[in-house]
Amino acid sequence: MSVRGFSQETRYSGYHRTREPAEDAELTHVRPGTPCGEYLRRFWQPILMVSELGAAPRLVTILGETLVIFRNGKGEVGLLHKHCVHRRASLEFGRVEENGLRCCYHGWLFAPDGAVLETPGEPPASRLKEKVFQPAYPVREYKGLIFAYLGPPEETPEFPVFDTFELPGSESVTYCVPYGCNWLQIMDNSMDPVHSSFLHTSISGPQFSAIFGALPVVDYHERPLGFFYTNARRVGDHVWIRTHDNVAPNMAQSGAVTSLDGGKERLFGRAGFSRWIVPVDDTHSKVLALRYFGPRSDPPRDADKTPEAFQMLEAGGLRDRSYDERRRHPSDFEALEGQGAIVVHAAEHLGTSDVGVAMRRQRLRASIRATQAGERPVQPMDLAKGGRVPSHAGDTVLRAPARAGADDRAAILALSRQVAAIYVESEALADAERQLVVERRLRELSQ
Numbered sequence: 419m420s421v422r423g424f425s426q427e428t429r430y431s432g433y434h435r436t437r438e439p440a441e442d443a444e445l446t447h448v449r450p451g452t453p454c455g456e457y458l459r460r461f462w463q464p465i466l467m468v469s470e471l472g473a474a475p476r477l478v479t480i481l482g483e484t485l486v487i488f489r490n491g492k493g494e495v496g497l498l499h500k501h502c503v504h505r506r507a508s509l510e511f512g513r514v515e516e517n518g519l520r521c522c523y524h525g526w527l528f529a530p531d532g533a534v535l536e537t538p539g540e541p542p543a544s545r546l547k548e549k550v551f552q553p554a555y556p557v558r559e560y561k562g563l564i565f566a567y568l569g570p571p572e573e574t575p576e577f578p579v580f581d582t583f584e585l586p587g588s589e590s591v592t593y594c595v596p597y598g599c600n601w602l603q604i605m606d607n608s609m610d611p612v613h614s615s616f617l618h619t620s621i622s623g624p625q626f627s628a629i630f631g632a633l634p635v636v637d638y639h640e641r642p643l644g645f646f647y648t649n650a651r652r653v654g655d656h657v658w659i660r661t662h663d664n665v666a667p668n669m670a671q672s673g674a675v676t677s678l679d680g681g682k683e684r685l686f687g688r689a690g691f692s693r694w695i696v697p698v699d700d701t702h703s704k705v706l707a708l709r710y711f712g713p714r715s716d717p718p719r720d721a722d723k724t725p726e727a728f729q730m731l732e733a734g735g736l737r738d739r740s741y742d743e744r745r746r747h748p749s750d751f752e753a754l755e756g757q758g759a760i761v762v763h764a765a766e767h768l769g770t771s772d773v774g775v776a777m778r779r780q781r782l783r784a785s786i787r788a789t790q791a792g793e794r795p796v797q798p799m800d801l802a803k804g805g806r807v808p809s810h811a812g813d814t815v816l817r818a819p820a821r822a823g824a825d826d827r828a829a830i831l832a833l834s835r836q837v838a839a840i841y842v843e844s845e846a847l848a849d850a851e852r853q854l855v856v857e858r859r860l861r862e863l864s865q
């Protein structure tokens with residue numbers, strides 16, 4: 419197959435391929451006014467962990483915009499454009515007060531919503547403050563994360579609450595891991611379970627679990643909010659069906675992490691973490707996440723709540739390692755950042771194992787174009803049942819011994835489709851009831 423922009427698919431074609439085609443700007447550029455930037459701005463996005471916001475105002479860059487975030491004396495969080503509307507001083511040097519943030523230059527005081535509360539250098543009768551507003555965005559604190567909505571205010575969607583955020587008996591902690599590359603290659607990685615068998619097992623040695631060495635049977639399911647997929651493996655007499663959510667535009671959930679054991683029955687285990695792949699700018703991203711501990715994900719252990727544990731969970735390796743070590747045991751950091759600051763799609767050669775990546779990009783492009791055409795994207799809360807958005811990520815392990823003479827991969831695929839159908843058919847039930855129904859139906863599948 420010849421690649422767009424190149425005519426030479428032959429041995430020793432280096433010379434003919436030195437001029438790289440451009441990146442796919444429509445899917446990767448996120449600044450204000452870009453097609454993808456406009457699409458991503460239609461959703462609530464986490465921008466910071468609550469623990470990262472201290473008493474002083476600070477800068478936070480998100481979707482290519484550098485903003486100032488602060489918490490006033492009343493505890494309210496404000497997210498403002500960086501430059502003061504008066505004469506453009508940076509509000510990062512402002513002073514936090516009871517009601518808002520006071521600019522260091524001439525003392526204008528701004529409320530969290532951008533209202534000008536005081537203009538002390540103006541005459542007392544001045545009405546200037548009634549006519550001027552500091553540009554601001556709405557924020558929402560939830561489970562230790564600060565979310566913001568950077569889109570048109572008249573389209574502000576309802577704040578999304580997924581079932582996984584509120585599971586009974588579950589504890590959540592936040593983490594943040596930065597990446598030095600475009601957001602889409604991190605998102606693509608979350609639709610690519612095949613790399614776990616190579617990067618995270620045979621190439622680098624088992625980084626998550628040796629069980630990942632077996633090439634999974636993967637099956638994708640398209641849903642109104644995005645995709646979920648199953649990757650299933652045989653583990654002795656059991657089949658381990660691991661399910662991942664890939665929710666548009668940039669959220670992903672996977673199953674348990676430390677309690678991975680495909681050899682023991684598990685029925686409808688739930689997500690071990692929810693993560694948002696948030697673009698900082700076109701060439702930097704950060705993953706902000708909720709990591710879950712509880713009876714349906716992983717047992718709580720202090721060792722799993724350290725910055726190192728979160729990096730291992732994110733990428734399979736630590737960021738701060740010697741170059742030699744990174745070459746011997748590369749992780750997702752090396753694989754994804756090594757693709758370049760913005761991966762060039764036109765120079766890739768996708769195969770059948772990249773079908774998830776290709777489907778997701780196609781859907782993303784369609785959503786971006788629909789937004790450009792004035793359509794409102796489907797929002798998570800459009801699909802909510804009882805105030806929670808149903809999701810699927812987690813682990814089910816069923817007893818299903820291989821049959822002599824039968825095609826085992828076909829049998830594993832058929833079983834994973836039955837499991838996926840049970841997950842989908844139970845979406846309309848509220849969580850406690852859903853758990854009971856799904857467990858009962860899965861038990862019937864076990865042999």
Ligand code: FES
Nearest residue numbers: 502504505521524
């Ligand atoms: S520049 Fe901010 S008050 Fe003058």
Ligand SMILES: [Fe+2]
Nearest residue numbers: 613618733750
């Ligand atoms: Fe990975």
